Each structure stands twice: as structure tokens, then as C-alpha cells.
Amino acid sequence: xxxxxxxxxxxxxxxxxxxxxxxxxxxxxxxxxxxxxxxxxxxxxxxxxxxxxxxxxxxxxxxxxxxxxxxxxxxxxxxxxxxxxxxxxxxxxxxxxxxxxxxxxxxxxxxxxxxxxx
Amino acid sequence: xxxxxxxxxxxxxxxxxxxxxxxxxxxxxxxxxxxxxxxxxxxxxxxxxxxxxxxxxxxxxxxxxxxxxxxxxxxxxxxxxxxxxxxxxxxxxxxxxxxxxxxxxxxxxxxxxx
Numbered sequence: 001x002x003x004x005x006x007x008x009x010x011x012x013x014x015x016x017x018x019x020x021x022x023x024x025x026x027x028x029x030x031x032x033x034x035x036x037x038x039x040x041x042x043x044x045x046x047x048x049x050x051x052x053x054x055x056x057x058x059x060x061x062x063x064x065x066x067x068x069x070x071x072x073x074x075x076x077x078x079x080x081x082x083x084x085x086x087x088x089x090x091x092x093x094x095x096x097x098x099x100x101x102x103x104x105x106x107x108x109x110x111x112x113x114x115x116x117x118x
Numbered sequence: 119x120x121x122x123x124x125x126x127x128x129x130x131x132x133x134x135x136x137x138x139x140x141x142x143x144x145x146x147x148x149x150x151x152x153x154x155x156x157x158x159x160x161x162x163x164x165x166x167x168x169x170x171x172x173x174x175x176x177x178x179x180x181x182x183x184x185x186x187x188x189x190x191x192x193x194x195x196x197x198x199x200x201x202x203x204x205x206x207x208x209x210x211x212x213x214x215x216x217x218x219x220x221x222x223x224x225x226x227x228x229x230x231x232x
Contacts, residue, residue, distance in 0.1 A: 042222040094218050103150045103212050109161035
């Protein structure tokens, strides 16, 4: 089974702090994603990465950055936390395969980090 | 652009009764559709995916999904609900760019009463 591990289940940070959310997957997946989940809005993509040191903006990248120095690890960084970044953050990984099977394979999610910014 | 809609914020059903959680989609090209479940304070667990040519797809925990191309729907179903099925359910469609991201609906909370 794929295991995606997010280092913290709950975090409480102060406005203006720099926050790091860590995610590690153990299946050598190429693609990794950061989503945030808010009630009534579903999941929205913040950033994704398809290879080491490669990153692409998702739908709501403002206020966030990411780092992928090793294939198994994908970090989300809040440069200066704000109260509107209070949310549930979910990391996911996905195996790339040539052809249609990549489109047909699911994302595998971690258990999430619930971040509160006060 | 790819999108999914879950028209119900909440579905209530009695234990033992059949359940349906609705999802409609809009895609250009082949639809790559998925259902996930989320239990409280947990991440998303994959339930099932659409397989081209199968109008009824079976997944985990006794769930299945009915694909209807003319109605552009992919409804999640279970013949007999359990209290333990109470959770948040998300329908998702794969984006058609090179990111392989999933685009999620807003979620439907299923409440199964004893």
C-alpha cells in the first residue's frame, strides 16, 4: 500500500510566522500535490511537482511556496502565515505511467494537517 | 474545462436502506472520474474510479458507482447503508493538462442513522 505521511496532524501558528508543512511518500511516485480543504469549497490545488526541483502553481498559489529537494519529500511553505490560511492541508502523490494509465490512476492522500493561524 | 458538481450538501438515510450520493461532471474528452471518502480528521481514501465501458463500477466497502454518459453523471451508490458509512464523500475528475491533478466537487456529507 502507498503510504503518504504528513509530519503534523495539528499545528497552531501565529500571524506572520513562517510555516513548513512536510510530506513524505514511500512509493517512489513522481507526482506530488498540495491541496487545501475548506468547508463548502472542496479541495483546491495549491502547488504540484512532477519531479525533483520541479514545481508548478495550482489554482490558489498566492501566499505559498513549495520545495522538492528529494523525490519522496514535498514541502509546503507559508512565508508569512495569515489567518485566512487557517485550513486543512492535504498532500497527495501519484505514479506517472506512459499513456492513458496515468490518467486512470488515483491520487493517494496523507491524513492531513489542520493548521490554525491566530 | 473539467468540473464536477455535487448538488447535495448532505444526504440522510436510515441504516439498511439504499443510498445514493450524486455527482455530475463536465469534461472535454474521456471522463476520468473518481470517488473518495473522508472520515473525521483524516485524509481522503480512494473508493473507486470509472473504467471506460463499465456503466456500473464496484469499489471498496460495498460501494459502487453508476456512470451515465447521456446525463453526465457518476452517482455513488450502496444497496444497504451502514452507520459506519457516515462520512464526507468527494467526487473528482482528472484535469486534462499534464499535471494529472484531480478537480474535486464540494463534497457531500452522508449521515446514516441507526
